[in-house]
Amino acid sequence: MGKITFIEHDGTEHVVEFEAGASLMQVAVNNAVPGIDADCGGECACGTCHVILAQEWFAKTGTPGPDEEQMLSMTPERAESSRLGCQVQTTEAMDGMTVRLPEFQM
Template sequence: MTRITYIEFNGTEHAVDVADGLSVMEGAVRYTIPGIEGDCGGACACATCHVYVEEGWFEKLPPMEELERDMLDFAFDVHPNSRLSCQIKVDPSLDGLVVRAPARQY
């Protein structure tokens, strides 16, 4: 299990243990974290799992593939540290990862 901290737009924090091999989005859905919806179930087809990756973590993630980059065009208020949480696979190297939900999802 890997500890991931999800921060809602209002600042409420949820530090949870997510099983390795799941995506950050799947962890959010399993723990019903508000602000991360994952409407497409993780198929990288909706951008409703958009998150902001906290400083110091973005560079530790695998690079974005073209499909994710294209889907971020549909996300609300994209920043340089934006990612789709369905595309971030949880493994022990991400222990302590912190992600923030945007004000809303499309």
């Protein structure tokens, strides 16, 4: 088990525990982190689990697929290190990760 820190747009931090294998979206939803809507339930169909990773963590999350890229292309707050939380499977190597949340989800 590890810990991930989700930081809301206003700077409020939520440090939550996770078990490897869950998606970032699942970790946030299971811990009632505000700012992750997860409207589609993790199907990569809505973009409401948009997260912005610190650059040093981005490489540890894999490469966004075409469906994720398409959803992110419609996100006004997209950053170079943006991902959809539903598409990032957590691993033990993500212990200590910091995840920023945009001001608005799509």
